[in-house]
Amino acid sequence: MDFKYINSNILDNLFYILVSIFWFFVLFDYVKKFKNYKKTLITTCTGLPIILCMKFPIYIDQYCIHDLRQIPLIIGTLYGGWPVGAALLMILLACRMAFYGFNFLTLIVYFVIFIATALFSTRFKKLNKKNRLITSVLLTIFLDIVTTWLAVNISTVFVVTEAYIFYFLLLPPVVMFFTVYIIELLKDAIHIRSRMVKFEKMEVVSQLAASISHEVRNPLTVVKGFVELLKAPDLSQEVKEQYIQHVVRELNQAESIISDYLAFAKPATEKVETILIEREIRSVIEIIKPLANMNSVKITDQLLPGTVLGNINHFRQGFLNLMKNGIEAMPHGGDLHVISFVEKNNITIKITDNGVGMSKAQINRFGEPYYSSKEKGTGLGSMVVVKTIQTMNGKLEIDSVQNEGTTITVTLPAYIQEHVKRGIQLKTEF
Structure with missing residues (x-):
């Protein structure tokens, strides 16, 4: 035997089988919500190549033709069970009669294939990938030998030729191996994708929890600072009331942050307000001063009036994170300078520190969750900053x-x- 038996008809039959398998996995996600979707889809996607293989067969010689109809019959029965196999057998016999007329030997051969495959299908589904490959090939070889023996004993004109050995005994197990291998490969891909979706959902939950913890820590740090200041014995009542107001405001801010993040999974259009840059930046500076004092950091500012549109709470939280990062970058004290100015149709805000600085790699990864140059940092604070600025159609640069x-x-x-x-509108998704 040589490659003279490999022709375009074989490739056509392979094409019908493989394309139908691919279509099954393409359509799988779209029809799985319907009852009994899987068996119906398997029947459709294996019944079609049976019809096409019989309609466009492999011509062995002028007196004999063959096709690979038994491959989708076996595949459909193994993966779909006996109901799918019975439906495929009916399709096969009906098309055989319509194309070539009734033949008793064909009826016996394919009935035997169906019975043997249906009996084995339950056990087949419990096997792992490797054993499915092996058993499907062995089952095909076994059925080829059994059906050949039946044909020799039932038909008086049946002759086993070299071409018959190739097309009936050697080719089907090879095709079966590659078909089952592709099916198992695609099943693994769907399983991995499903696991990745679940993993991504868990990752979102993890990020949400860590982000809440991180963002709430900022107002709590401020509260802690003011509580420490309240311990001073020589404070006037007026100063105490101011400190208490700051504490209440920061606790309200913490509550607002928690509410925002709990609504993250089902976001609604956020409130867009007019933000007075000078007033809000000075408010953030007042909030962060206790932390700056504890770290021996002096804050200076040079702020000019300006107005932008955005969410005030997100704006405050974003710049609170930036100033807090600047203070923490100066563990031995230093100066934090904040300026703002209007240039054409833009408002620019600059925050400068004389701390440890950042490398190019750290600058490039600024805003990534879970990446931080600080030993105990989560990177979520910078993520909030970047998201806030993007939401306000702005840009951030680091030097x-x-x-x-x-x-x-x-x-x-x-x-x-x-x-x-x-009609220029702001993005409101946060």
């Missing part, structure tokens, strides 16, 4: 030299009444 300091420049579009008239 840093290690052991010299860092300057973070935030540029936001200034709020001008003409913008509203022209």
